[in-house]
Amino acid sequence: MQSGVQVTDNAGQQSTAGRRYCIGIVGAGKLGCYLGAHLCQDSALEVKFFGRETTALELAAHGLSVTSCTHHTYFAQPIAFYSSLNSLIECDLVLLTVKATALVPMLAQLKHFLRPDVPLVALQDGVGVGEMLSHDLSNPVIRALATFSVLKIRPGQFHRATAGALFWQRNDFAVVNYVSSTFSRLQLAVQLCDDMASAEFGKLLLDLNQALNAISGLPLPQQLADRDYRAVLALAMREWLAVCHRAGVKPQSYSRVNNSLLPWILRLPTLIFCRLCQQMLPTDASAHSPMWHDLKANKRTEIMFLNDVVVRMGQQYQVPTPVNGLLVEQIKWLESGQATSMTGADILRRLAH
């Protein structure tokens, strides 16, 4: 289904400028729609969204608008939305924004429809995504990580709820660099990275809480106000930091606090922790991790690319990882439909045995 082919710029004027690049957003969900709406503001780009028919219908009915905690708003309508990948052949660049769990079935389609010289930017969280794609595709694969979170707040309306930037692998592709500079121009900070392993490993350190939050079933502020859950998270982080050390990778720090201090800070008494980390805690009292949302929607989670990486790399580098192992086990139970919820104290007791 195609719901339109013209792009309207921010001022509401139809663009007449010649199109330089055709950009495909493959897996237009929260992150894809958010990024795509930015690119629609540049009349030199033709943006094609690829995703589910339900999303196509939603955007055709409501348009696509994005807002952000930094107070900018972009609107794009009509947009070119396709529920089949045939038109991918016209794209000069693909931003791949499906979940990591959707990559395997997506690979065959990408191979079929994507021109082999077209670069592909993989925006999934987690470790191992770039390697997996490069193994199966001949296209150049560039890694990027979003360190902010995007929520859908109403049909067709996506909101960036946290500050953060796009960490973007440095590369020599003119089209990729044009797109990253477009984001920068539109108040979406882009940080070019030479060491994507460091960027991925540092992001994983923060994402270890996704599983714990899902297991707790609690909103993030409530879960992080629980000292036992924080103690578990601190132990999970220690395991990953030990693996990183053995692997010779220094994980990038995304806060003002040095990564090695995070486990120590998490173990502080709650009152001190909350005072010290007020700015780092989610402001939305009802916010949950993406993994909690996946489980709620009966979807597979990205656990294989998150805590399970700690376990597998722990085996490779002979670092024991019982905490992440237990979190993976619990998430797999939840994925299989077993109702299990463990308090932080339950988890600490299980680990003590």
Ligand SMILES: NC(=O)c1ccc[n+]([C@@H]2O[C@H](COP(=O)([O-])OP(=O)(O)OC[C@H]3O[C@@H](n4cnc5c(N)ncnc54)[C@H](OP(=O)(O)O)[C@@H]3O)[C@@H](O)[C@H]2O)c1
């Ligand atoms: N959202 C964020 O704030 C954020 C921040 C940082 C990183 N990320 C990363 O970005 C990735 C995407 O996250 P998201 O939150 O944007 O996920 P999402 O909202 O679920 O978006 C992905 C979209 O792709 C669709 N899709 C999956 N397979 C497809 C296929 N074969 N053909 C067409 N459409 C397909 C999904 O449909 P179905 O749901 O029907 O499968 C969904 O609509 C994840 O790896 C996440 O870790 C997200």
